[in-house]
Amino acid sequence: MTNQVRKEEKKLNNETKHTSVIVALLIATFLTAIEGTIVSTAMPKIVEDLGGSELYTWVISVYLLATVISTPVFGKLADLYGRKLMFTIGTIIFLIGSMLSGLSQSMEQLVLFRLIQGIGAGALTTIPFTIIGDVFEFKQRAKIQGWISSMWGIAGIAGPLVGGFIVDTISWHWIFYMNLPFGIISLILLWVSLKEKIEKKKQVIDYAGILMFAICMTSFLYALTLLKEHKQLTGSITAFLVVALIGLCLFIWIEAKGKEPMLPLSLFKNPLITVSNIAGFLLGFILVTVTFYIPLWVQGVTNLNATYSGIAMLPMSVTWPIGAIFCGKWLSNKSIAHVTLIGTLVIILSCTGFVFFQTNTPVPIMMVVTAFIGIGFGLAFTAFTVAVQSAVEWHLRGAAMGSHNLMKNLGQTIGIAVSGLLLSDQLKGPALESSLHSVFILLVILAICSFVVTSVLIRKKESELAVR
Template identity: 35%
Template sequence: MVATPAAGSGPGSADADPTATSVGFRSDRGPVLAAIMLSTGLVALDSTIIATAVPSIVRDLGGFSQFPWLFSIYLLTQAVTVPIYGKFADSLGRKPVMFVGIALFLLGSILCGVAWSMPALIVARAVQGIGAGAVQPMSMTIVGDLYTVAERARVQGYLASVWGISAVLGPTLGGVFSEYLSWRWIFYINLPLGAVAAWALARHFTERITRARHRVDYAGAALLTVGFGLLILGLLQGGVAWPWASVQSVTILLTAAVALAAFVGVERRAAEPVLPLWVFGRRVLAGGSLTALCVGALTIGLSSYLPTYAQGVLGTSALVAGFALAALSVGWPLAASLAGRLYLRIGFRDTALVGGVFVITGAALTTLLGPDSAVWAAAAAAFVLGVGLGLTASPTLVAVQSVVGWDRRGVVTGANMFSRSLGSAVGAAVFGAIANATLADRFAHPPAEVGARLPEHVDATSLVLGGHSQSTGPAVADYVRASLYDATHHVFIALAVLAVLGLGAVLLMPRRSEQLTFE
């Protein structure tokens, strides 16, 4: 298959980049970029809104121990579909894949809004994730097609502004909806944004491709989904629903390992593998994927548990907790804008190394948060960590895109996004396992005066998050609050360890990235 996009013209077009083939006409690049920013906002707004609404969702639907599934299932379905979409994008074009993703994302948003139980909401989030698997990587891929490496330094600032706006708007809307309307509106708000994005792309984005027959690697996709699905199930339920050394845990985790091993075997023989193994065979691609894995896990860890810490431990409102989390997304785009200029001077890897230092610093600051810390301290830690992630994620992604041509850019971008989504999915499961194990241990050995008053039919943490402390007494609420602090503190320690590993992943990348050649 050979893809032939519509030719660009004039200086500054994608033709100036030897690794890219232009898509669309140069006169359309502005409107197309605006449409891409709207599409990116579709995913960015959702990721910042839901984190602050978790306590309200738990209050209405119950099941604090299940809430990590709201992140894990979304990120898992996103992760396993990203490489499929990347493959389709290189054969069918970026535009149809983007439209399918937006449609599925909006369908999932509607289903989330009408969910009547936590299991129903989890299933709806899975549908959302399938759509998001196309939206985010296609946005990045189209930017890689339209702009040269030098131009992307400026465009990265525009895209970063989307996350900055979402950082303020998302948590604010999440807090307002949770306190004054309903958490369901955090999903309904996606509908007008998605409709405008689809209209803008349909009107302004033009591409011409030579379509060829392709074979979908259904076996690989199924094994990938089953393998990581069982891995996440084992991590979230182990030590909570059943002991870690039980037959259930061993069977689930062993089956997951077998499925993933079989996936590798299938990919080696597949004519068109869903995730080509060559994307992990070059240092720049492997290092970029491992870095993206750590970035995804760090992001979901802080996004999931910082609002829980702020509301459940510090006793702030959903709105204040949202602003604390917003500091992460404010620092990220500001740093991403700087990264675009910085990596043109000192290189991709060195820019990411600077970011890694900030990530470690920010993660270390979260471990210093205490049960009586000021909320601004939590926001400051999130901001520093966001700066580090912005200086790390952007240059590594551009480095990956710059070493391949147009016909492979969708695959490598999809693989990088897959790694990031996988890191988030597995990270949510691991951090959920840490938090659940800590809470289970605390609730299994409470003081006698507290244990007798812990209700059996309510997930005990909901006593704090759901505002039931008055009906149970201050002693019970204080114990639950202290237990929740221990759980979030252990998660923050895990974030610090992961930050160090992320710096090691960056060091795997070569200092200079050369254009790759493939047989």
């Protein structure tokens, strides 16, 4: 009887700790999810107070750049030094950047402090997924992933509302200060609840790989930023692309030779990781394009106001976590390959629905299509994330998740630049309608590509797709 009581107490303690871990990760995810929408909402007021309108886009771009670069770096460091330590360092950097951003007295300062904040955000966007893979068994991961996904949906709805309220009633400075208490709570919960054993030995850090990766990504993303502005190749854009290509080649060479490479090339021998990363890139491209251009269609083609843009996109925020929850249920009796194929097929059908939009297409019809694509993203993104979490052992899980999040981020970054090249300079009327149809056709092609890539998993033997 005593042993039974002890077992029950141990089980209850583990469940309590797991609950605390989940809450800590949900808070961390919400902070990074809401950052983009809340800052975008406050930017007009920030520019009004600080001036420097020419740096408007850099306040957001430099944050994204830093996040893209630091994401795989934190993933690898979490494998070397443990999730808890690197999560703590990343959160502290993020909170320092938040506090300094709130104290900014000029746009130059804000850009610099947002860079710091973005570096910390790289940890908050990668390590939570790594921890989920460590703490929870395969069948539980998708369910937890569904809760994590719901944070993005909630943030998408709450960000503009909270941002507008804070700016109107208090001050824009507080959109950054509000991160402090939530970040501290997340840290405390994780330190109390997460136990991990790290082998104490001298670790080798891939400084050369990190430096070359930073040079490569900075050059490439800056070239994309210039491409969005000029909408054609120029001498300077070409030069940055050449630097990025040379940097990429050197980075691959360094990683192939390194003792503890930041991004182990051996990861890409695993079909689950390779397919998930390629599909993640394609779906990231689709996601950012839908997020930006459906609201533009509503306002520029249908001639409705911004409120209707939000209404048209609202279903996607609601159905995404629903799709993630269904993913969790289906993974218990279906393979990852089958669930991802269902998700990508739903995305293909939804993108095809966008192609058939007309000037007089009513908002409720748009809501139906965005609801379906939300389900598709919930199924596909969740299944691919679980696939990467489950494809490797503990010592490679951080690097694997870092590579996956990097590919999704690159897909979104490249997506907004490439789709912008197809967009008409006329943001109203028939010209805009025609160019957006071209963008939607491109999305159908990319969705089909993601389906084809994913179908590779069907042809693999179960032994090649072993999950942990």
